[in-house]
Amino acid sequence: MPQAGSPFSSPGAAKANNVLSPFKNSQNAATLLAKNSPTASSSKKANLNNLTQSPKATPAAAAAAAKPAKPSTPSGSGGAGGSGSGSGSSSGVARSFSGASSPYSQRIASLAAAATGHAVFESPLLPREQETTYHRKLRTLLQQYAAQAEAWEEVVTYDGLKHAKQALDAWEDLESARNLGASSSSSGPRPRQWKTAAIANQPAAHDPVTGPGGLKERRMADALLAIERAEVGLADVTTRLDKHLAKIVQTSDAIAALLPDAAKARGLEFAFQEPMWGTWPLERFVSYITGVTPSYVLSTSHLALLVPILLRPKASPAPSSSDPNRVSKASFAREDSASKDGKPADPNAHRRKAFEDWIALPHLETKGRGSMAWFEAVCRVEVGKYLE
Structure with a gap:
C-alpha cells in the first residue's frame, strides 16, 4: 500500500x-x-x-x-486493444511507409528511369543518319573556313602587332638618339672642332655622348638593328597572311559552289528553303561566307600597305620641274621639320597612326553579327556535330 x-x-x-x-x-x-x-x-x-x-x-x-506511440493504421482484421491491436498497428505502419510516394522519391525514380531508358535532352537538329552528302560537305568546309580565319586573326593579333610595335619603338629610339647632345651649350666643341682636336690628339675629341663611339652612336646602332629585326618579322607575317588568305578564298569558293550543285541535284527548295540542321538553309550559309570573305582580302591588302609605313622613313615631297633646287632641299629634309603652327612635328605620327590601324583592322568586323566569332557561335547551335 x-x-x-x-x-x-x-x-x-x-x-x-x-x-x-x-x-x-x-x-x-x-x-x-x-x-x-x-x-x-x-x-x-x-x-x-x-x-x-x-x-x-x-x-x-x-x-x-x-512517450506517445506512433499512430497506427488499423488492419483489415485487427481489433482495438490487446496485443493483437499492437501487432496490427505495426503492420499497418509498415504498409503505410512502403506505400508512400513523396515528390523527392518520384523525382529520383524519374531520373533513374530517364538515365536507363532514353536521353534526358534530345537535340532538335537533324540527326546524322538523315544527313546528305551536302550536309557533310558543308560542315567540313565551314570547319575549315573557321580554322583558317582564326589562324589569320591570330597572326595579325599576336605576331603582327608584336613586330609592328617593335618597329614603332625602334624609330622612337632612333629619334631620341638623334636628339642626344642637341641641347649642349654653344661653347662646347663643334663636329669640325672635334676633327681638328682628334688630329691634334686633344682630350676634347673624346666626347662620351656625341663623340665617336659615344652614347649617341651606340643608341642609333641599336635602333637600326631593331628596325631590321622588325622588318624581317613583318615580312614573315605578310607571307603567312597571304597563305591563310589563299586558303580562305579557296574554301569560300568551294562553299559557294555547293549552292548551284545542290539546287541542280536536289531541287531549289532544298537549296534555298529547307533548313540544313536547325533553321538556316544552305543559301544562308553560302551568303554569309561569300559576304565576309572580301573583308579578309581587303584587310590583308591594307596590312601590306602599313608595313612600309612602319619600316621606312617618311617619304619626301616630289621635286618640281619649275624649281630644280628643290631636289636637294627635299632629299635632305628632316622628318622633324617644324609644322605650320611653329611647333616641332612628331616624326613618328604617321607610324603611330599605322600602328593604330593595325590594331583596329578597320576593314574587318571583329564584333557583332558580321564577325567570325558570331558566326562560329551560330554554327555551334545550327550545324549538327559541328564541334566533333
Missing part, C-alpha cells in the same frame, strides 16, 4: 503534496496525449497503469512509458 506523502498515494495526498511529486509533469503529459489521441493503442494505457501502480518505478521508466 502506498505511504502517505509518496508520489503514488491517494488523490487527496497527491493534491496535498503537489510540489513533491516528481512524476507530475509526466503523468499530465501522458493524460493529455491519451485524451488527444483517440486511436492510441491499449498497450500505452497498460504501461501507464503499471507505472501508477508501481511505487518503485524510476523517472526514466516513467518518461519512456509516457
Whole structure:
C-alpha cells in the first residue's frame, strides 16, 4: 500500500503534496496525449497503469512509458486493444511507409528511369543518319573556313602587332638618339672642332655622348638593328597572311559552289528553303561566307600597305620641274621639320597612326553579327556535330 506523502498515494495526498511529486509533469503529459489521441493503442494505457501502480518505478521508466506511440493504421482484421491491436498497428505502419510516394522519391525514380531508358535532352537538329552528302560537305568546309580565319586573326593579333610595335619603338629610339647632345651649350666643341682636336690628339675629341663611339652612336646602332629585326618579322607575317588568305578564298569558293550543285541535284527548295540542321538553309550559309570573305582580302591588302609605313622613313615631297633646287632641299629634309603652327612635328605620327590601324583592322568586323566569332557561335547551335 502506498505511504502517505509518496508520489503514488491517494488523490487527496497527491493534491496535498503537489510540489513533491516528481512524476507530475509526466503523468499530465501522458493524460493529455491519451485524451488527444483517440486511436492510441491499449498497450500505452497498460504501461501507464503499471507505472501508477508501481511505487518503485524510476523517472526514466516513467518518461519512456509516457512517450506517445506512433499512430497506427488499423488492419483489415485487427481489433482495438490487446496485443493483437499492437501487432496490427505495426503492420499497418509498415504498409503505410512502403506505400508512400513523396515528390523527392518520384523525382529520383524519374531520373533513374530517364538515365536507363532514353536521353534526358534530345537535340532538335537533324540527326546524322538523315544527313546528305551536302550536309557533310558543308560542315567540313565551314570547319575549315573557321580554322583558317582564326589562324589569320591570330597572326595579325599576336605576331603582327608584336613586330609592328617593335618597329614603332625602334624609330622612337632612333629619334631620341638623334636628339642626344642637341641641347649642349654653344661653347662646347663643334663636329669640325672635334676633327681638328682628334688630329691634334686633344682630350676634347673624346666626347662620351656625341663623340665617336659615344652614347649617341651606340643608341642609333641599336635602333637600326631593331628596325631590321622588325622588318624581317613583318615580312614573315605578310607571307603567312597571304597563305591563310589563299586558303580562305579557296574554301569560300568551294562553299559557294555547293549552292548551284545542290539546287541542280536536289531541287531549289532544298537549296534555298529547307533548313540544313536547325533553321538556316544552305543559301544562308553560302551568303554569309561569300559576304565576309572580301573583308579578309581587303584587310590583308591594307596590312601590306602599313608595313612600309612602319619600316621606312617618311617619304619626301616630289621635286618640281619649275624649281630644280628643290631636289636637294627635299632629299635632305628632316622628318622633324617644324609644322605650320611653329611647333616641332612628331616624326613618328604617321607610324603611330599605322600602328593604330593595325590594331583596329578597320576593314574587318571583329564584333557583332558580321564577325567570325558570331558566326562560329551560330554554327555551334545550327550545324549538327559541328564541334566533333
